[in-house]
Structures are given as structure tokens and as C-alpha cells.
Amino acid sequence: xxxxxxxxxxxxxxxxxxxxxxxxxxxxxxxxxxxxxxxxxxxxxxxxxxxxxxxxxxxxxxxxxxxxxxxxxxxxxxxxxxxxxxxxxxxxxxxxxxxxxxxxxxxxxxxxxxxxxxxxxxxxxxxxxxxxxxxxxxxxxxxxxxxxxxxxxxxxxxxxxxxxxxxxxxxxxxxxxxxxxxxxxxxxxxxxxxxxxxxxxxxxxxxxxxxxxxxxxxxxxxxxxxxxxxxxxxxxxxxxxxxxxxxxxxxxxxxxxxxxxxxxxxxxxxxxxxxxxxxxxxxxxxxxxxxxxxxxxxxxxxxxxxxxxxxxxxxxxxxxxxxxxxxxxxxxxxxxxxxxxxxxxxxxxxxxxxxxxxxxxxxxxxxxxxxxxxxxxxxxxxxxxxxxxxxxxxxxxxxxxxxxxxxxxxxxxxxxxxxxxxxxxxxxxxxxxxxxxxxxxxxxxxxxxxxxxxxxxxxxxxxxxxxxxxxxxxxxxxxxxxxxxxxxxxxxxxxxxxxxxxxxxxxxxxxxxxxxxxxxxxxxxxxxxxxxxxxxxxxxxxxxxxxxxxxxxxxxxxxxxxxxxxxxxxxxxxxxxxxxxxxxxxxxxxxxxxxxxxxxxxxxxxxxxxxxxxxxxxxxxxxxxxxxxxxxxxxxxxxxxxxxxxxxxxxxxxxxxxxxxxxxxxxxxxxxxxxxxxxxxxxxxxxxxxxxxxxxxxxxxxxxxxxxxxxxxxxxxxxxxxxxxxxxxxxxxxxxxxxxxxxxxxxxxxxxxxxxxxxxxxxxxxxxxxxxxxxxxxxxxxxxxxxxxxxxxxxxxxxxxxxxxxxxxxxxxxxxxxxxxxxxxxxxxxxxxxxxxxxxxxxxxxxxxxxxxxxxxxxxxxxxxxxxxxxxxxxxxxxxxxxxxxxxxxxxxxxxxxxxx
Numbered sequence: 001x002x003x004x005x006x007x008x009x010x011x012x013x014x015x016x017x018x019x020x021x022x023x024x025x026x027x028x029x030x031x032x033x034x035x036x037x038x039x040x041x042x043x044x045x046x047x048x049x050x051x052x053x054x055x056x057x058x059x060x061x062x063x064x065x066x067x068x069x070x071x072x073x074x075x076x077x078x079x080x081x082x083x084x085x086x087x088x089x090x091x092x093x094x095x096x097x098x099x100x101x102x103x104x105x106x107x108x109x110x111x112x113x114x115x116x117x118x119x120x121x122x123x124x125x126x127x128x129x130x131x132x133x134x135x136x137x138x139x140x141x142x143x144x145x146x147x148x149x150x151x152x153x154x155x156x157x158x159x160x161x162x163x164x165x166x167x168x169x170x171x172x173x174x175x176x177x178x179x180x181x182x183x184x185x186x187x188x189x190x191x192x193x194x195x196x197x198x199x200x201x202x203x204x205x206x207x208x209x210x211x212x213x214x215x216x217x218x219x220x221x222x223x224x225x226x227x228x229x230x231x232x233x234x235x236x237x238x239x240x241x242x243x244x245x246x247x248x249x250x251x252x253x254x255x256x257x258x259x260x261x262x263x264x265x266x267x268x269x270x271x272x273x274x275x276x277x278x279x280x281x282x283x284x285x286x287x288x289x290x291x292x293x294x295x296x297x298x299x300x301x302x303x304x305x306x307x308x309x310x311x312x313x314x315x316x317x318x319x320x321x322x323x324x325x326x327x328x329x330x331x332x333x334x335x336x337x338x339x340x341x342x343x344x345x346x347x348x349x350x351x352x353x354x355x356x357x358x359x360x361x362x363x364x365x366x367x368x369x370x371x372x373x374x375x376x377x378x379x380x381x382x383x384x385x386x387x388x389x390x391x392x393x394x395x396x397x398x399x400x401x402x403x404x405x406x407x408x409x410x411x412x413x414x415x416x417x418x419x420x421x422x423x424x425x426x427x428x429x430x431x432x433x434x435x436x437x438x439x440x441x442x443x444x445x446x447x448x449x450x451x452x453x454x455x456x457x458x459x460x461x462x463x464x465x466x467x468x469x470x471x472x473x474x475x476x477x478x479x480x481x482x483x484x485x486x487x488x489x490x491x492x493x494x495x496x497x498x499x500x501x502x503x504x505x506x507x508x509x510x511x512x513x514x515x516x517x518x519x520x521x522x523x524x525x526x527x528x529x530x531x532x533x534x535x536x537x538x539x540x541x542x543x544x545x546x547x548x549x550x551x552x553x554x555x556x557x558x559x560x561x562x563x564x565x566x567x568x569x570x571x572x573x574x575x576x577x578x579x580x581x582x583x584x585x586x587x588x589x590x591x592x593x594x595x596x597x598x599x600x601x602x603x604x605x606x607x608x609x610x611x612x613x614x615x616x617x618x619x620x621x622x623x624x625x626x627x628x629x630x631x632x633x634x635x636x637x638x639x640x641x642x643x644x645x646x647x648x649x650x651x652x653x654x655x656x657x658x659x660x661x662x663x664x665x666x667x668x669x670x671x672x673x674x675x676x677x678x679x680x681x682x683x684x685x686x687x688x689x690x691x692x693x694x695x696x697x698x699x700x701x702x703x704x705x706x707x708x709x710x711x712x713x714x715x716x717x718x719x720x721x722x723x724x725x726x727x728x729x730x731x732x733x734x735x736x737x738x739x740x741x742x743x744x745x746x747x748x749x750x751x752x753x754x755x756x757x758x759x760x761x762x763x764x765x766x767x768x769x770x771x772x773x774x775x776x777x778x779x780x781x782x783x784x785x786x787x788x789x790x791x792x793x794x795x796x797x798x799x800x801x802x803x804x805x806x807x808x809x810x811x812x813x814x815x816x817x818x819x820x821x822x823x824x825x826x827x828x829x830x831x832x833x834x835x836x837x838x839x840x841x842x843x844x845x846x847x848x849x850x851x852x853x854x855x856x857x858x859x860x861x862x863x864x865x866x867x868x869x870x871x872x873x874x875x876x877x878x879x880x881x882x883x884x885x886x887x888x889x890x891x892x893x894x895x896x897x898x899x900x901x
Contacts, residue, residue, distance in 0.1 A: 077426055079211060098614070108663035131814075137150045165191075174302040174420060186205050193647050220899070225895040231877065240261070245258055256282065269406050275303050276304075295425045302420070310403075313847060324788055329393070332388055334380065334385060347360055393790065424443075440470070442465070448461075464495070490598070494593070498591050498592075501679070609654055616646065621640070648667075649669075666703065669703075670697075673699035717755070718756075729744055745774065784842075808840045810839055815836075831855070855874070855875045857875050869897075871894045
């Protein structure tokens with residue numbers, strides 16, 4: 001993928017005697033004792049400077065080259081730092097933390113750079129692949145193929161674009177694509193004060209959009225071919241194509257770039273896959289040396305299928321692929337031939353026959369189990385309608401089978417679709433050498449329509465607008481004889497989010513998406529109607545309307561209504577029935593405005609000590625309403641909140657020598673704790689339903705971090721280590737007729753990484769992470785071990801535990817490595833590896849995933865105008881998991897081709 005603004009480096013062809021044939025622009029920063037300066041150096045005079053803000057007379061006298069000693073500012077809005085084009089080392093100044101350009105080594109946080117060279121030549125097919133670059137990133141434990149941001153230090157993280165937060169979901173959003181980007185900064189811990197409050201405080205990825213070409217016309221074509229699986233699955237369509245084009249429109253003043261990417265993938269998992277079309281464009285304008293205007297847009301249309309992974313997960317399934325197949329027996333609560341309506345009963349399945357429509361037995365609830373009892377006679381009537389509350393597996397009906405590794409909970413009849421659009425405008429105006437103003441504005445829209453196996457439906461539409469104005473000031477002065485360099489970023493931002501959530505949030509007991517779904521069956525035959533034997537989807541009525549099903553009359557079907565914007569599907573309404581308060585979080589509209597004032601400062605006290613400090617105050621106004629009222633009572637359900645939340649951070653850095661930086665950092669952040677979109681949602685507080693929980697707007701996160709960064713060999717070897725302790729509020733969990741559970745997590749760990757690149761031909765990076773993640777003295781919902789005993793509820797949400805629990809799906813120790821070597825001929829080898837130790841699949845510690853590793857290998861041949869590559873993924877054909885419910889791909893082979901002209 002061609003992502004460089006200047007020229008893609010040809011590693012094998014760069015020899016000392018031929019370097020004049022390459023455009024190698026060097027950006028160096030010098031400490032003059034007064035303040036920092038950026039210097040452009042050209043390696044040969046035949047290439048004109050690109051968007052250099054030099055004096056016209058100086059340019060004329062030098063024939064387009066800068067005279068020796070002339071100082072020219074590099075504007076990162078329109079020019080990619082050329083050092084990052086030919087290296088994997090962290091050489092690019094970082095603006096995505098404090099707003100003003102800061103050397104990587106001087107950022108007092110754990111941060112990892114991904115540069116254009118890596119985006120151009122590495123296989124990055126999901127955000128989990130970021131683990132090869134950063135010790136902070138955890139291998140994904142869920143929907144690994146969907147767009148979003150990675151798991152950082154054990155929790156979901158945020159995604160930013162050029163310093164502005166995108167409203168993304170980590171799962172079920174859209175297929176992953178980097179078409180719009182040429183680099184990224186991965187930052188662990190809460191976002192700095194300049195970015196304002198968010199929901200996720202574990203870390204963020206700041207994606208850097210592609211830059212326009214000012215030097216000459218560039219066109220690059222990238223093709224990824226089909227994928228061959230060596231486990232007997234054979235060849236599957238797995239095509240991805242991209243065309244990237246750009247160049248100058250007005251010499252040194254106006255340039256453009258446009259990139260189109262398409263994909264058509266038949267996934268390894270059964271009935272999985274996606275296809276999409278995505279287009280990105282950018283325009284950069286430099287009307288004069290003090291004004292920079294950069295505009296970009298991206299539009300994508302995506303179709304995909306939810307990968308629900310496995311259910312009925314046991315140790316035998318993880319280790320041996322043995323699955324407990326067969327029907328699950330529903331547990332029904334209600335009146336049966338009289339009674340008080342609190343009885344439990346089940347239909348009786350007979351081997352070889354199934355349910356005969358008349359046979360039922362009594363169930364007795366005891367310590368989270370539903371023990372079978374005496375036979376019952378008759379059948380539930382419309383006046384005795386019951387509600388399914390769970391399922392059990394009867395050993396007489398359940399048989400162990402060897403499950404195909406590519407099986408998953410996917411149904412081809414329920415595709416998902418997403419349309420996404422965003423546009424960003426950045427205008428920077430310099431007022432002299434010390435002060436500039438940057439206005440950064442972004443608009444984002446996406447709508448997602450997701451259905452899964454007929455038992456789950458989700459429709460989301462969002463509009464997000466954010467505008468931030470930054471005043472960037474650089475000063476130098478003396479204090480008691482000590483020279484002080486002072487950089488600051490002070491400004492104001494306003495963000496407006498409108499989120500429409502329509503959800504079919506029927507309890508897990510209904511529809512064929514829960515644990516009762518048998519992976520060995522044909523998913524095309526399973527629909528809600530077929531499961532119940534009655535046309536209940538879509539269904540309009542009340543929450544307690546009796547419905548005749550194969551199990552007699554049942555109630556508790558949430559009253560489905562058609563969403564006007566999405567007429568092909570149906571959803572449950574928001575609001576609440578007094579008897580069913582859990583309905584409150586199903587569907588809502590929210591409008592949230594956030595006004596933030598912030599100030600971030602950096603003081604260099606001589607050459608040894610540095611102080612970074614910043615503070616923010618954000619005023620939030622949010623309103624939530626019920627968009628689908630059923631009656632007069634819930635038509636008026638709404639709530640709103642006005643509050644101010646703070647955030648601040650402070651860091652002290654010390655340089656014992658110029659190439660080593662030590663630091664300590666503390667950050668105090670209040671965030672907004674809400675739904676998967678990041679928007680707030682309904683809550684149930686002290687028995688009062690359908691209101692905002694004020695605690696959700698004061699979700700506290702505290703980070704304590706210490707670290708060392710070092711340039712161990714100048715220009716060749718960088719290293720960093722960090723230790724941290726962070727508390728975070730976990731997502732509020734609603735429990736019927738009870739307060740939300742305010743679970744807090746404690747995340748403590750150690751991280752280390754090395755980057756070594758002695759020449760353009762060879763590079764290697766190594767990462768290690770230790771992570772201890774536990775919940776702190778809170779009630780938590782925990783799945784019970786899956787047992788085919790005809791008594792244990794397999795829905796997995798019936799047990800509440802009290803105490804400190806290790807958080808699931810997070811290994812304590814993990815490591816990764818990447819390396820590449822290219823010979824003078826152009827032939828090269830690239831490899832990457834990740835390894836992790838065992839982790840828990842549930843809070844009881846009975847189901848675990850053993851230690852795992854994954855090795856990838858790529859062979860390539862690189863020439864100035866074209867590159868071919870053959871990629872071998874999972875070379876040793878390991879049976880690895882992304883969490884306990886999603887099996888990763890086995891050994892596969894794929895070809896790539898790139899042509900540049």
C-alpha cells in the first residue's frame with residue numbers, strides 16, 4: 001500500500017553510490033539553548049523542495065534548494081516526516097498527545113509509532129495486528145475482523161483521526177480498513193486533556209491520514225489474491241484491491257491524493273465474510289508561508305456477517321475440538337395448571353422423537369441449578385403463559401462430536417451493513433515565529449444495521465461534530481539564571497453526538513442465538529419462527545401478550561415494532577413496562593453536547609528536567625428519550641443531565657544524559673461510562689428506572705506510570721520500559737430491580753520494547769508485557785461452568801460473585817516480535833511472532849485457554865516499480881483462539897502484488 005507523501009523507499013536499491021537517485025529529506029531537531037528548530041536538508045539539487053515555507057527570494061537564488069543554514073518549518077499537516085518513510089524507528093515528532101510537536105523520547109507516556117513504511121508493506125488485517133508493534137496492545141479476544149480500536153492494557157480503547165475522537169464500536173461495526181491512513185500513534189492510558197472526555201481510558205490509537213503529494217504524480221496499485229488453507233479447507237476468495245493516486249495541482253501550493261480500496265472475502269469461519277468499497281481523498285493548500293489548509297474525507301459502504309464464534313465452550317472444546325451437540329431444554333417460569341406463576345417447568349425431549357407437544361416436568365431452583373422433578377399434566381394456556389429463563393443440557397440428548405474448526409455462530413440469511421462517512425478540515429495560521437492557531441473540525445456519520453441468526457438485531461445511526469481551536473505558543477526565557485523553554489497548547493472545543501440506538505434486546509433465552517443453538521446443525525434452518533413454531537417475529541403487542549408456541553403459551557416476547565428507517569427488521573422499544581424494568585436499556589435516542597476548556601504546558605528546565613502539566617474542565621449536557629413509545633405512559637419517558645467533569649495530568653522527566661529520558665506521570669480523568677458506542681444510556685438507580693445515572697458521567701480513572709526511554713545506539717536502537725497502575729470504572733451492569741453494579745478494575749503491569757534498525761535493509765522489534773487485571777470488591781456476573789447435567793443453566797448469567805476476580809480473556813504474560821531483511825537483489829524475508837501464556841475463559845477458572853503462539857512469514861521481491869510477496873500466516877498451523885469463543889485461522893497462503901508508476 002503506497003502511503004508515503006514523498007516516495008516509497010526501495011530498500012534493496014539504496015547503495016552509497018546511488019543515493020542521489022533517492023529523495024531523502026532529513027528532519028532534525030536541535031536544542032540551541034533558546035528553543036527548538038526544524039531544519040530541512042536536501043540530498044540533491046535536482047529535486048524541488050516540497051511545500052517549503054521559505055522566503056521566495058531565497059528559493060530563487062538557490063534554484064529551488066534551500067541555502068545552507070536557512071531554517072524552514074516543516075508543517076506536519078501537509079508533509080509526512082520523510083525519516084518515517086524509510087525506517088521503523090520512532091523518529092516522527094508526535095502531535096497526537098499534547099498538540100504541539102514533541103519528540104517521541106520526550107513524551108512521558110508509553111507510546112508506539114507505526115510509520116508509513118510499516119503501513120505500506122506489513123499485513124495489517126485487523127486491529128489485533130497492532131500487537132506486533134506495541135507491548136500495550138492485547139491480542140484481540142473477540143470479533144477480530146471488525147473495525148475499531150485494539151484492546152490496550154486489558155480494556156477497549158478509543159480511535160482518533162488526526163487528534164479528533166471517532167465514535168467507533170470495537171465490535172459489530174464494519175470490516176477493518178486502513179485505506180485512509182499512513183501511520184498511527186498507539187498511546188497507553190487516558191487521552192490527554194486536549195482531547196476532552198471519552199468513555200474508554202485504557203488507551204487510544206491516533207490514526208494519521210494520508211498526505212497529499214507535492215513533489216510529482218504518484219500512482220500505486222495494490223492487489224491481495226485469494227487465500228489457500230492447508231488444513232483441507234482449500235482455496236477461498238480473499239481479494240483486496242487498492243488504487244492510490246495523487247500529485248501537485250499548483251506547484252508548491254496545492255496538491256491532492258485520492259485512494260480507493262475494495263474487498264471481497266469469504267472468511268475461514270463458516271458462512272462468514274465481507275465486502276466493501278472505501279474511498280478517501282485529501283486536498284492540501286498552502287496559499288502563503290503562514291497559512292496551511294488541509295481537508296480530507298472518507299466514505300465506505302460495507303456488507304458483512306457477524307462472527308458470533310462458539311458457544312458451549314468447555315476445556316475439551318478448546319483443547320480437542322469436542323463439542324456438546326444436541327438440543328437444549330428450555331427452563332420456563334410461570335403458572336402451569338394453576339399455581340402462583342413462579343413455578344419452573346420444562347418440556348420433555350424424547351430421544352429420536354423430540355418434544356411431543358404435551359410432556360412437561362417440574363423444575364426446582366436450587367443454588368443456580370434447575371433440578372428436574374415430577375411429570376406435569378396438561379399444557380400452559382393463554383392465561384398461564386410462561387417466560388423462558390434459561391436452558392439446560394440433558395446428557396441423554398447431548399452427544400460429543402468433533403467440531404470443524406471453521407464452525408461458528410453465523411447464519412447467511414442475516415447480513416449486516418454499514419455506511420460510514422467522515423470529513424475533516426484543519427486550518428493552521430502562523431502569527432510570527434512563536435504563536436500559531438490551529439482549528440481542527442471533524443464530522444462523522446455512520447449507520448449500522450446488524451442482524452444475527454434471527455435472534456438479535458441492532459440498528460445504530462450516529463452524527464458527530466467536533467470543533468477544536470488550539471493556540472500554540474513557544475517561549476524561551478530565564479528564571480534565576482536557568483534557561484526555560486516553554487511550549488503550550490491552550491484552547492476550547494465543542495463536541496456534539498447524536499446517537500440513535502434501536503435494539504432487539506430480547507433476553508438470551510429467545511431466538512436461536514443463545515447457547516441453545518447447536519453448531520452442528522444447519523444454520524439456514526434456524527429462525528425464531530422455526531424455533532418457537534409460531535410467527536412471532538416481527539410481533540406487535542404488549543410485553544405480556546400470550547403467544548402460542550411449540551412449548552404452549554409463552555409471554556415475555558418484547559413487543560417488536562418496525563423501525564421506520566430500517567423497514568426490513570424489527571426491534572423492541574425503549575422505555576419500560578413496570579413489570580419488566582430491564583427493557584429500559586434496549587432502545588434510546590441520545591443527544592450529548594460537550595464544551596471543554598483546556599491548557600497543556602511543557603517546560604524544559606535547562607537540559608535535564610522537563611515538566612508536563614495540563615488541566616481540563618468539560619461541561620456536558622445530555623438528553624435521552626424513548627423513540628418507540630407503545631403507550632401514553634412510556635411515550636413521555638426521558639431524562640437529561642447537566643454536569644461538569646474535570647481532568648488533569650502531571651509529569652516530571654529527567655535526562656541523565658541526552659539520549660536517556662526517565663519520567664513519572666499521574667493522570668486523573670473523569671469519563672462517561674455508557675454503551676458500546678460510547679454514548680450514555682438508561683439506568684436503574686435505587687429502584688427508579690428510565691433515568692440517567694449521574695455516576696455514569698463521573699467515571700473515574702487514575703493512572704500512575706513510570707518509565708525510561710533511551711536511544712541506546714544513535715539512529716539505530718531505541719528502547720523503552722514502563723510500569724503502571726491504573727484503576728478504571730468498568731461498564732455499568734444492569735440488574736433487574738437493583739442498582740447498577742459499579743465494578744472497578746485494577747490494571748497493573750510492566751511493558752518493554754526494543755527497536756533496532758542498523759540499516760535500511762534490516763529491522764527488528766521486540767515487545768514484552770506483564771498484565772495483572774482484577775475487579776475490586778464488587779458483585780460481578782459470572783458464567784457457571786458448562787455441564788450436561790440436565791440442571792445447570794447454560795445461559796451463563798445466573799451467578800453473582802462477591803470479591804476480587806481476575807478479569808477473563810487476558811493473559812498475564814505476552815510478547816511479540818517483528819523482523820525484516822532485504823538483500824541487495826531485492827529479495828527479502830519478513831516475519832512476525834506473538835506468544836502468550838494461559839488465560840481464564842470464565843471467572844470460575846475452570847475453563848482456560850492454554851498458552852499459545854503464532855508465527856507468520858513473508859517472502860518478497862522488491863524492485864523500484866513493483867513488488868511481489870507470498871505470505872504464510874500461522875506457519876506452524878497452531879490451533880489458537882481470540883478468546884475462548886473464536887478460533888483463529890490455520891496455516892494459510894496468500895499472494896500480494898504492488899505496481900508503482
